[in-house]
Structures are given as structure tokens and as C-alpha cells.
Amino acid sequence: MKRLRRLLSRRRARDAEQAFVLEGTTIVDEALDAGIELEAVFVTAGAAESTLDRAAAAGVAVRELAPGVIERVADTVTPQPVLAVARYLDAPLEIVQDVTLAVVCVGVSDPGNAGTLLRSAEAAGVGAVVCCDGSVDVYNPKTVRASAGALFHVPVVAGGDAVAVLDRIGGWGLRRLGAAPSGGDDYTNVDLAGPTAFVVGNEAHGLPPALGRSLDGHVTIPMAGRAESLNVGTATAILCFEAARQRREPRP
Amino acid sequence: MKRLRRLLSRRRARDAEQAFVLEGTTIVDEALDAGIELEAVFVTAGAAESTLDRAAAAGVAVRELAPGVIERVADTVTPQPVLAVARYLDAPLEIVQDVTLAVVCVGVSDPGNAGTLLRSAEAAGVGAVVCCDGSVDVYNPKTVRASAGALFHVPVVAGGDAVAVLDRIGGWGLRRLGAAPSGGDDYTNVDLAGPTAFVVGNEAHGLPPALGRSLDGHVTIPMAGRAESLNVGTATAILCFEAARQRREPRP
Numbered sequence: 001m002k003r004l005r006r007l008l009s010r011r012r013a014r015d016a017e018q019a020f021v022l023e024g025t026t027i028v029d030e031a032l033d034a035g036i037e038l039e040a041v042f043v044t045a046g047a048a049e050s051t052l053d054r055a056a057a058a059g060v061a062v063r064e065l066a067p068g069v070i071e072r073v074a075d076t077v078t079p080q081p082v083l084a085v086a087r088y089l090d091a092p093l094e095i096v097q098d099v100t101l102a103v104v105c106v107g108v109s110d111p112g113n114a115g116t117l118l119r120s121a122e123a124a125g126v127g128a129v130v131c132c133d134g135s136v137d138v139y140n141p142k143t144v145r146a147s148a149g150a151l152f153h154v155p156v157v158a159g160g161d162a163v164a165v166l167d168r169i170g171g172w173g174l175r176r177l178g179a180a181p182s183g184g185d186d187y188t189n190v191d192l193a194g195p196t197a198f199v200v201g202n203e204a205h206g207l208p209p210a211l212g213r214s215l216d217g218h219v220t221i222p223m224a225g226r227a228e229s230l231n232v233g234t235a236t237a238i239l240c241f242e243a244a245r246q247r248r249e250p251r252p
Numbered sequence: 253m254k255r256l257r258r259l260l261s262r263r264r265a266r267d268a269e270q271a272f273v274l275e276g277t278t279i280v281d282e283a284l285d286a287g288i289e290l291e292a293v294f295v296t297a298g299a300a301e302s303t304l305d306r307a308a309a310a311g312v313a314v315r316e317l318a319p320g321v322i323e324r325v326a327d328t329v330t331p332q333p334v335l336a337v338a339r340y341l342d343a344p345l346e347i348v349q350d351v352t353l354a355v356v357c358v359g360v361s362d363p364g365n366a367g368t369l370l371r372s373a374e375a376a377g378v379g380a381v382v383c384c385d386g387s388v389d390v391y392n393p394k395t396v397r398a399s400a401g402a403l404f405h406v407p408v409v410a411g412g413d414a415v416a417v418l419d420r421i422g423g424w425g426l427r428r429l430g431a432a433p434s435g436g437d438d439y440t441n442v443d444l445a446g447p448t449a450f451v452v453g454n455e456a457h458g459l460p461p462a463l464g465r466s467l468d469g470h471v472t473i474p475m476a477g478r479a480e481s482l483n484v485g486t487a488t489a490i491l492c493f494e495a496a497r498q499r500r501e502p503r504p
Contacts (some may be wrong), residue, residue, distance in 0.1 A: 080409065119482070225377070225406075234371075234486055234489045
């Protein structure tokens with residue numbers, strides 16, 4: 001149980017083992033649906049039978065825990081009586097060569113926002129999400145929960161250094177557009193139908209200015225009311241769905 | 253202090269007093285910035301001086317509490333040492349007569365989603381948000397927090413019965429478009445430049461079918477991947493920003 005607690009609470013432990021924890025029947029079911037390889041499933045009496053049957057059918061080891069153990073270990077306030085350990089799902093950066101819409105996170109720090117971002121990215125048809133150094137770990141339990149299973153469907157890349165990532169992505173022909181709360185081009189006036197990577201920054205500080213040289217431009221969502229009224233997950237959703245809209249539109 | 257706790261934890265208490273609680277310097281500052289009338293500000297030693305000075309300058313009673321009291325009362329896990337009581341900000345439904353973009357919530361049940369929805373609505377230039385019976389109370393402490401001050405800038409209407417609300421709004425000439433996870437018209441193919449009210453439903457169950465007769469149509473956001481991948485706050489943001497886009501576009 002110490003291992004589960006460590007994997008839930010410490011990124012360093014997750015990185016060292018390249019493994020993370022899924023909490024609750026919903027997300028474990030999502031993982032099984034998506035054919036994700038699970039190392040083990042941990043349950044107490046009362047866990048949903050269907051989940052256990054499916055885990056067993058998928059050849060996953062199922063271990064029973066004493067009553068109360070999961071509740072003590074879990075990150076959630078009202079945990080469901082199932083935990084599972086899965087291997088990191090990291091895709092190689094090279095996957096971005098083959099996608100036409102990508103999101104690059106630089107310093108996105110809120111785990112809930114990162115989860116919402118993944119969820120919206122999946123819905124918008126984003127082909128890859130790259131998380132550079134300084135961005136939240138997508139295997140954080142809060143991110144896993146907020147992603148609502150999107151983590152199993154959108155390829156996620158642990159990107160490393162942002163400048164190096166953007167240089168490679170640019171070399172592959174994607175247009176790298178930084179999301180700026182103000183001062184960029186109106187995102188609806190920018191051609192987003194070609195290969196595009198939206199580069200999104202920290203909730204409070206935006207993108208590091210030093211990144212400017214590694215970008216092909218900046219886009220801004222014109223806002224009524226006060227500035228910076230959108231969270232990074234919502235802003236990314238709006239950008240990605242505008243790209244999807246332009247791609248559905250008949251070309252002149 | 254019992255009153256503060258009651259106002260934080262029970263909608264019925266808020267409704268009876270027509271008052272709600274703001275937690276933390278950020279949101280209290282936002283309220284003062286917006287010229288919201290505060291009944292009282294409660295602090296312990298260590299509260300931000302600037303907030304107190306401004307509250308006093310605005311003629312608001314400032315009351316000191318014994319150390320630890322706010323921490324025991326507050327809804328937040330890491331409370332900031334300031335609470336304030338404000339009167340309900342409800343606008344009358346008639347305000348919708350004068351707006352060209354409105355959001356009507358029917359059964360939106362998650363307080364965080366409702367807060368994000370308010371925040372995005374403000375940013376998209378929505379003129380009014382109507383919360384019908386069965387929708388979360390916008391004065392829920394989680395909604396107040398997630399709205400990030402938008403509650404002070406977007407008129408919010410406590411709507412009552414959804415059918416009655418939609419009938420009146422329709423009579424005023426707004427096109428009432430229900431948001432449907434599937435089966436509606438592609439939202440980017442619908443003319444959203446005229447007076448429009450988006451009608452959004454419960455996170456899990458959508459809009460009640462009986463509401464169909466009170467709607468002028470349904471709109472759907474085409475999604476890649478699995479169905480229902482967007483939360484109601486994000487979906488509302490995408491719809492409202494598409495309306496904003498169409499309104500900026502030069503008319504043919």
C-alpha cells in the first residue's frame with residue numbers, strides 16, 4: 001500500500017517507476033475499454049463486479065485489500081473502492097510529425113485545468129498533447145480524474161525542453177501559435193486549417209517571453225469584460241474547436 | 253459565526269436572507285472593484301491591509317474575529333483570512349429583453365461547472381445568465397469561487413420554471429437553442445448573429461425532453477473521439493464564442 005500511496009502523491013515516484021494510479025470504477029472501466037494495459041487492480045469487498053470480471057478477462061491481476069485501506073490511500077475525498085496501476089502512456093515526440101493539430105503545454109500548472117484541457121483536446125480531434133518541462137504531470141491523480149478518460153485516447157508526449165520541442169515541431173511543418181491573453185491576432189482571422197500547434201502557457205504568467213523566437217505567431221481570443229477571464233483549459237478548447245470549424249468549412 | 257456557516261453551507265439559509273458569503277481577499281477585492289454593496293467584512297489579524305482599507309473607504313462594516321474562527325467557518329480548504337457578506341445580486345428576468353446573447357441553465361448541477369460557465373459567459377459578452385429551478389445556486393461558495401468574479405459582472409437571473417422562462421424569452425424575440433450532445437444542427441452552421449439564448453442542461457442527463465416545445469431548435473458541437481467529452485462549462489464557452497465570432501464577421 002505504501003507503493004500506491006507513493007505513486008498517488010509523488011511525481012518523482014511515478015517517474016521512477018513509470019507507473020501511475022487510476023482511482024474509481026469509472027476510470028478503470030475507461031482504461032479497460034481503451035485496451036490500456038493495467039499492471040494490477042486493487043479492490044475491497046463491494047467493488048463493482050463488472051469491473052473485476054473485465055479486469056480478470058483482460059488478464060489483469062486482481063488483489064483484494066482489507067476494508068478501509070483504499071479509503072486511506074486514495075487521493076479522492078469520496079473514493080470508489082477500486083484502484084489500478086497502469087504504465088505511463090507517453091508517446092514519442094515523433095508522433096507529432098503525423099498530426100495536423102497539436103497542443104503544446106508550457107508551464108500549465110493546475111492539474112484540474114490540465115485534465116479539462118486533455119478532455120477538450122480529445123473532443124476537438126487534437127492528435128497529440130505535448131507537456132514540456134514545467135507543466136503539470138498528466139499522471140497527477142487530479143489530472144487523471146479531470147481528463148475523464150481522455151488520457152487513454154489522446155497521445156500525450158512528455159516533451160522536455162520547450163524550445164527544443166518547438167524547434168523540432170516547426171521543422172516538421174506545424175505552425176506554432178502561442179496563445180496570448182492580448183496582443184495576438186484574432187484567432188478567428190488566422191488560418192487554422194493547415195498543420196497547427198497551439199502553444200499554451202501558465203495560468204497566471206502566460207508563455208515565457210524567451211519562447212517568442214520559437215513561435216510563428218500569437219493568437220488571442222477577443223474577450224468582453226475584464227481581461228484574462230478564461231482558464232487555460234477553456235481557452236484551449238475554444239482555439240481547438242475553431243480549428244475544427246475551419247477544417248469542416250468548404251474551402252473556397 | 254453561526255450565521256456565516258449557515259450562509260455558506262445551506263442554500264435555504266441564503267435564500268431566506270437573500271445574502272451570500274465571499275471567501276478570500278481576491279474575491280472580496282473583485283466585489284469592491286465592481287462596486288458591489290457588502291453588508292460586512294470579517295477578518296482575523298493578518299488579513300490584507302489593502303482590502304480592509306478599501307472596505308472601510310466603501311463604508312463597509314469591518315469586524316474582527318478571533319484567530320481560527322474563519323478557518324473553522326470557511327468552505328475552502330485553505331481559506332484566506334477574509335470573509336464578506338453580500339446581498340443576492342439577482343437581476344429581473346426582464347433584463348433579457350435588452351440583451352442579444354443569453355444563457356439559460358436548466359438543471360446544471362455541478363457548482364464548479366456553473367462558476368466556469370459564468371466566467372466564460374462574461375468573457376464571451378453574454379448579457380444575462382438565467383438559472384432555472386433545478387439548476388445549481390450561483391451563490392454556492394464553490395460557484396462563487398469558480399466564477400472568479402464574473403458573478404459581479406454578468407447579470408444573473410433566478411429564473412424559476414424553465415418552460416415559463418423560455419416562453420417569455422421567446423416572446424421577446426430571442427431564438428432559443430438547446431445544446432444537445434448529438435442530433436442537433438452543427439452550431440457553426442446556425443446563424444447566431446441575431447438575438448440568441450443558449451439553453452444548457454444537466455451534465456449527465458441533458459435537457460428534459462418536455463422542454464422541446466419551448467425551443468426553436470437544437471445545436472450540437474461536432475466531437476471527435478467518444479461522445480459527451482465536453483463538460484457543460486466548456487461546451488457553453490464554445491457556443492458563446494462562436495456567436496461572438498459570427499457577430500464580429502463582416503456581414504455579406
